[in-house]
Amino acid sequence: MQDMLRRYGFGLTLAMCLLVTFWLVVLVIVPNITLFEQSFRPYLPVVEIGGPRDTYSFANYLKVFDGNVDKSLFGISFSIPVHVYTFGLTIFYSMLVTLICFAMAYPLAYYMAKIVNPRSLPTLILLLFIPLWVSEVLRAFAWWIILAFKGPLNALLMGLGLIEDPIRWTNMGYTGVVVGLIYTYVLFMLFPIYNGVQSLDTNQIEAAEDLGAPWWKIHWRIVLPHSKPGIASGSVMVFMLSAGSLLVPSILGSTTSQWFTQTIDQWFKDALDWNTASAYAFLLLLLCTVFVSVAMWLFKVKLSDIAK
Amino acid sequence: MSAGIDLENVCCDFGTFRAVDNANVSIKPGEFFSFLGPSGCGKTTILRMVSGFIEPTEGVIRIGGKDVKGQRPNQRPTALIFQNLALFPLMPIWENISFGLEVRGVDKATRRAKAEELLKLVDLPGAGDKMVSQLSGGQKQRVAIARALAVEPSVMLLDEPLSALDLKLRQHMRAELRAIQRRTGVTFIYITHDQGEALAMSDRVGVMSQGRIQQIADPREIYNNPVNGFVASFVGENNIFEGEVQTAASGMASFSTPHGTFRARLGDLGDKKHAKLYVRPEHTLLSTAATVENAVLVTIGDVSFEGNFIAVHASTESGAHLTSEIRNDGSATVPEKGARMFMSFDPARASILPDANVRA
Amino acid sequence: MHKFRQNLAHLYTVLFVLYLLTPLVVMSGAAFNDSKLPSIVPWKGWTLMWFGEMISDQRMMLAFANTLWVAVAVAGISIIVGTASAILINSVSGRARTALYGMMISTILIPGVVIGISTMIMWTKLGGALFGPEGKPWPFIPGLHLSILGQVSYIAAMVMLLVLARLQSFDAGLEEAALDLGASHAQVMRRILLPHLYPAIGAGGAVAFFQSIENFNVTQFTRGGADTLTVYVFSKVRSGITPTINALAFLLICVTLVLAIIYEVNRRRRARIEAARQAEARRAEEALL
Numbered sequence: 001m002q003d004m005l006r007r008y009g010f011g012l013t014l015a016m017c018l019l020v021t022f023w024l025v026v027l028v029i030v031p032n033i034t035l036f037e038q039s040f041r042p043y044l045p046v047v048e049i050g051g052p053r054d055t056y057s058f059a060n061y062l063k064v065f066d067g068n069v070d071k072s073l074f075g076i077s078f079s080i081p082v083h084v085y086t087f088g089l090t091i092f093y094s095m096l097v098t099l100i101c102f103a104m105a106y107p108l109a110y111y112m113a114k115i116v117n118p119r120s121l122p123t124l125i126l127l128l129f130i131p132l133w134v135s136e137v138l139r140a141f142a143w144w145i146i147l148a149f150k151g152p153l154n155a156l157l158m159g160l161g162l163i164e165d166p167i168r169w170t171n172m173g174y175t176g177v178v179v180g181l182i183y184t185y186v187l188f189m190l191f192p193i194y195n196g197v198q199s200l201d202t203n204q205i206e207a208a209e210d211l212g213a214p215w216w217k218i219h220w221r222i223v224l225p226h227s228k229p230g231i232a233s234g235s236v237m238v239f240m241l242s243a244g245s246l247l248v249p250s251i252l253g254s255t256t257s258q259w260f261t262q263t264i265d266q267w268f269k270d271a272l273d274w275n276t277a278s279a280y281a282f283l284l285l286l287l288c289t290v291f292v293s294v295a296m297w298l299f300k301v302k303l304s305d306i307a308k
Numbered sequence: 309m310s311a312g313i314d315l316e317n318v319c320c321d322f323g324t325f326r327a328v329d330n331a332n333v334s335i336k337p338g339e340f341f342s343f344l345g346p347s348g349c350g351k352t353t354i355l356r357m358v359s360g361f362i363e364p365t366e367g368v369i370r371i372g373g374k375d376v377k378g379q380r381p382n383q384r385p386t387a388l389i390f391q392n393l394a395l396f397p398l399m400p401i402w403e404n405i406s407f408g409l410e411v412r413g414v415d416k417a418t419r420r421a422k423a424e425e426l427l428k429l430v431d432l433p434g435a436g437d438k439m440v441s442q443l444s445g446g447q448k449q450r451v452a453i454a455r456a457l458a459v460e461p462s463v464m465l466l467d468e469p470l471s472a473l474d475l476k477l478r479q480h481m482r483a484e485l486r487a488i489q490r491r492t493g494v495t496f497i498y499i500t501h502d503q504g505e506a507l508a509m510s511d512r513v514g515v516m517s518q519g520r521i522q523q524i525a526d527p528r529e530i531y532n533n534p535v536n537g538f539v540a541s542f543v544g545e546n547n548i549f550e551g552e553v554q555t556a557a558s559g560m561a562s563f564s565t566p567h568g569t570f571r572a573r574l575g576d577l578g579d580k581k582h583a584k585l586y587v588r589p590e591h592t593l594l595s596t597a598a599t600v601e602n603a604v605l606v607t608i609g610d611v612s613f614e615g616n617f618i619a620v621h622a623s624t625e626s627g628a629h630l631t632s633e634i635r636n637d638g639s640a641t642v643p644e645k646g647a648r649m650f651m652s653f654d655p656a657r658a659s660i661l662p663d664a665n666v667r668a
Numbered sequence: 669m670h671k672f673r674q675n676l677a678h679l680y681t682v683l684f685v686l687y688l689l690t691p692l693v694v695m696s697g698a699a700f701n702d703s704k705l706p707s708i709v710p711w712k713g714w715t716l717m718w719f720g721e722m723i724s725d726q727r728m729m730l731a732f733a734n735t736l737w738v739a740v741a742v743a744g745i746s747i748i749v750g751t752a753s754a755i756l757i758n759s760v761s762g763r764a765r766t767a768l769y770g771m772m773i774s775t776i777l778i779p780g781v782v783i784g785i786s787t788m789i790m791w792t793k794l795g796g797a798l799f800g801p802e803g804k805p806w807p808f809i810p811g812l813h814l815s816i817l818g819q820v821s822y823i824a825a826m827v828m829l830l831v832l833a834r835l836q837s838f839d840a841g842l843e844e845a846a847l848d849l850g851a852s853h854a855q856v857m858r859r860i861l862l863p864h865l866y867p868a869i870g871a872g873g874a875v876a877f878f879q880s881i882e883n884f885n886v887t888q889f890t891r892g893g894a895d896t897l898t899v900y901v902f903s904k905v906r907s908g909i910t911p912t913i914n915a916l917a918f919l920l921i922c923v924t925l926v927l928a929i930i931y932e933v934n935r936r937r938r939a940r941i942e943a944a945r946q947a948e949a950r951r952a953e954e955a956l957l
Binding site: 359360361380381382386387388390392394396398407408410411412439441442443444445446447455456458459 | 839841842844845846847848849850851852855859860863864942945946948949950952953955
Binding site: 003004007008009011012015016017019020022023024027028030031032034035038049104107108111115116122123124126127128129130131132133134135136137138139141142143144145146148150151152155183187215236237240243244245246247250251261264265268274277278281282284285288289292 | 673674677680681684685687688689691692694695698705706707708709710748749752753755756759760768771772775776777778779780781782783785786787788789790793801817818820821824840843852853854856857878881882884885888889897898901902905906913917920921924925928932935936
């Protein structure tokens with residue numbers, strides 16, 4: 001702070017502190033505290049707000065456990081609350097998306113960092129950036145067109161003779177959602193990994209090659225460990241974006257694919273019960289944070305490594 | 309317009325560390341004054357106190373006779389030349405030079421004219437529209453000087469500005485800097501750890517160690533009559549003998565060492581008991597016969613050829629290492645390795661000096 | 669590197685780029701198909717009618733205009749807040765820095781649903797507390813201004829990261845040099861620090877602008893009755909869609925492409941100029957020796 005006063009003087013320092021305070025306090029902390037407080041209040045008609053029935057309780061949170069459905073997994077039948085089930089699947093499919101994104105992005109990131117001719121790299125990056133500049137809703141919409149029952153994918157596959165009848169892609173559980181999420185977020189995996197691999201000294205790879213290591217071992221022992229912060233950063237981004245996405249599941253989802261954000265949306269927009277929506281939103285934030293923290297702890301990555 | 313600078317009992321603490329301890333110096337208007345010392349000796353701290361980036365913990369700094377306490381860097385009549393020059397990379401040269409005028413609200417035409425005038429002064433006419441990245445190291449140096457001169461400072465403060473240049477250019481720029489200082493008549497305060505630079509350019513030099521000014525004198529005096537062991541060994545090379553003062557009379561003393569008793573000039577020991585004898589390698593003589601006084605029997609070790617001189621390394625019976633330098637003018641014979649010879653020196657060229665002046 | 673594996677890598681890259689671009693081509697293509705449903709199969713012939721329909725679609729044009737001014741506002745506020753935060757973070761150290769930085773970064777990771785709902789609830793509740801439940805004045809009612817605030821709350825962090833990265837390459841000595849030459853703090857900021865940061869601020873502005881355009885989650889919960897393009901397209905996909913949206917998408921992609929190409933050409937020109945300057949400096953250096 002001393003340093004800042006000396007460098008920028010009192011007025012500018014004060015202005016900058018106020019701006020940061022405005023952002024963190026007014027736009028982030030207070031809204032989240034309000035959300036947290038609101039999530040413990042019951043949903044009441046306007047006239048009763050502040051009345052005797054307006055007391056704190058866990059009722060909104062306990063709604064997660066309402067209404068069991070019967071499901072079976074690996075042949076085992078069980079009964080599970082529908083929202084818990086939705087949440088579990090949201091986490092599971094978000095992990096799947098993260099994993100596939102990693103598998104797709106890693107080879108390309110390595111290619112960009114170590115193989116491609118440095119002169120054509122800016123062009124390649126420019127090409128890769130184009131979809132990122134195109135709005136998420138349009139990207140999901142593009143896949144909506146492609147996956148349509150009478151759409152180009154079915155036409156192509158039938159034209160090639162791979163299938164005889166068109167497939168209802170968007171009615172196969174979470175297929176559409178996963179395809180859409182991967183397309184939408186794979187670049188958020190690519191660039192952090194690229195940054196990670198790029199900072200690796202190429203001599204290390206050549207040294208390993210020179211010592212006779214096979215290519216998979218070079219990746220496993222040298223490239224992967226070095227780019228771990230980048231991978232972690234990309235994975236956290238993709239996971240949180242996927243779990244928090246509302247658009248893609250809504251556009252590409254089927255009748256049998258429910259995303260947890262859609263449940264929150266329904267509480268908020270359809271049931272107009274903002275308090276329960278708050279409770280659910282807070283649960284999403286809390287559980288995702290816990291999940292990501294545990295994952296980061298397992299892989300020994302710090303928050304400061306993220307988003308570089 | 310140049311101004312003198314006076315430091316009176318100036319101290320500067322960083323936490324518990326005393327970076328500058330009780331500095332007293334009076335720099336005359338128009339003088340080229342250097343602070344010379346190893347890194348961490350406090351010379352840069354003095355510079356930053358004069359320029360106003362740091363306030364002294366104690367003591368008074370006067371510029372042109374006026375106490376500058378509380379004045380910010382932009383209010384003092386000083387201009388600083390940074391170690392890395394700190395040229396503004398996004399401005400063309402002429403804007404760099406006239407930046408100080410720009411912030412004072414001078415109009416563009418006047419600024420442009422002033423920039424051209426200064427570019428001529430530093431021997432870079434017509435370079436005004438170039439960008440910083442187009443210039444060589446030496447040219448950047450001159451632009452930095454021109455930029456500092458543009459605000460017509462009374463005092464220029466230079467923080468090792470030549471350290472980034474290579475040897476040839478550095479020697480060239482020494483003469484250049486000295487010439488610019490003469491032309492403008494501005495007081496220069498120059499910070500360096502390079503004794504060659506300090507001795508070659510300065511009117512006077514202040515040698516510093518561990519936050520204390522050890523000696524202030526003109527370059528010749530510093531080299532020939534250092535006041536203590538630190539000054540003697542930081543400026544130039546020395547052969548050092550440890551021992552004790554035996555008898556002293558009229559500035560000379562006899563000094564007993566494990567290698568024999570020598571006669572030498574007696575420095576100001578003050579209340580210090582410990583002293584050493586210092587004699588420069590070029591003031592020693594190697595001969596096959598012992599002289600009347602101040603001779604040590606040595607065995608010749610490695611002989612290294614340095615170009616303009618030849619350094620002869622030798623060791624005494626008791627294993628102490630000594631060095632002698634022979635001018636490479638073809639007159640002297642170079643001794644063979646392993647030869648046994650006498651190394652001798654003139655009592656008037658050897659000094660008995662106390663250790664460095666440090667805080668108890 | 670064996671030839672075979674290298675070729676495989678090239679092939680993979682080509683496939684990847686195709687994978688990324690084909691959906692966009694399909695979507696653009698559907699804008700020219702004379703079919704009521706947005707698709708490229710079956711192809712029923714070229715037409716430009718969807719572009720005409722697009723312009724006469726009042727609701728869509730309004731949504732488009734809304735999107736633009738929201739994006740401009742978000743970019744503007746995010747640039748100011750993000751730059752100030754980056755400078756602040758760069759000037760503090762130790763625990764304060766870790767805590768502040770962690771808090772700023774975590775805003776990027778908060779699900780948009782949470783940001784949307786929390787922003788909405790805070791402002792309407794604040795309005796309720798100040799003015800009672802009925803007849804709350806602006807800004808305590810749902811609307812796009814709340815969308816802007818919600819979006820800024822995480823987009824500012826992206827700008828902050830970009831500016832902070834640029835700040836790392838800034839030599840603080842330049843500020844001291846300017847101060848020493850008599851500049852005031854405001855002049856140092858305007859003439860020395862900000863010019864150095866402009867590239868990052870510009871990039872930050874672009875990122876903020878496009879992030880705002882594509883934002884759905886925050887907008888969905890805060891917009892009140894107003895439409896933005898994303899919200900409009902979303903509602904259309906659910907309620908029956910015509911290729912007017914493809915026409916709009918095609919135009920947006922074209923604009924993006926043109927901007928990207930201009931940026932790239934400009935970047936190359938700058939790189940060339942800088943290389944020439946450095947070559948000149950080297951020549952000057954050699955001339956002296």
